[in-house]
Amino acid sequence: MGKILTKITSRTLQFIEKQHVFFVATAPKKGRINLSPKGMNSLKVLTPNQLIWLNVTGSGNETAAHINENGNITIMFCAFEGAPNIVRIYGKAREVKPSDNDWKVLCSKLPKLPGARQIFDVTVASVQTSCGMSVPFYEYKGERNELNEWAENKGEDGIQKYWKEKNQTSIDGLPTHII
Template sequence: MGKFNNKITSRIQKFIEAQKMFFVATAPKNGRISLSPKGMDTFRVLNQNRIAWLSLTGSGNETSAHLLDDNRITIMFCAFEGAPNILRLYGKAKEILPNDPEWDDLISQFPKLAGTRQIFDVTIESTQNSCGMSIPFYEYKEERNQLLDWIDEIGESGVKQYWEDKNRTSIDGLDTKLKE
């Protein structure tokens, strides 16, 4: 049984900041559950009960569609180096797009990354730490550059066309906020 907390403690924040990868899980009331790995410098702890995650252009936009239907979200971190640990953050999320009033304040927390699509603003309701003793060790080598290279190649207009073609509905046909 894991240990629950109602906030992100300084110990939990240090663990989060040391991780190179995290996983995001969302689900609509009806439809597929989405579980996606995320990387790069795209995660910020804003305070003990709030985080923000910068979402880059990707093959789908499931989180956006799911949050319009059910705003629950789980974020998981695993220690692949050092002491074993699995951390889950449970909360409620909302999507922030560039034309939303909160955008300027939140985007200033992140590096400028080509292909930035939206920010997910998450209110943390609880955290859970568990042992992670069965998680294997992996060595971090480097970030992959393929996404940024592809975005540089297709340019801003190509990214917007990709959003139009691939990111306006979920795999279950649910609308995303990119439709607005």
């Protein structure tokens, strides 16, 4: 039976830590909803009401544009192996960039990934659990390394140039404030 909780419980935390993939959803006040799969062990629960997620450079920067506009974020985990389960975390996020004062402290709690663009510091408002009985089984075979290789090949200067060319606005024209 599904529940709505006010924090990440120890049981929920154990489930989250076992998942290889999670999904991040944000939306602007007007425009398209963005829903993206994430992995690379880039999320860390710090307290029952706080988690951080390291976002790496990609083709778009929708999450930053939406977070800067309204702060709303939903993160979903679902079991692809083992017992059926879905966990959704609803909260408010703030963007932390490499130039921000608390970047080093937060970054030290996450894996070092090439092309790191920002950390989203999420204050958990509620956690919803549900059964997940319709989610199919999938076998985890490992992480993809193509994005890391791409970022390493670009180098820091190349990443900065890419941000200027490709990550300045959302698909709906909202500023991302990446630089």
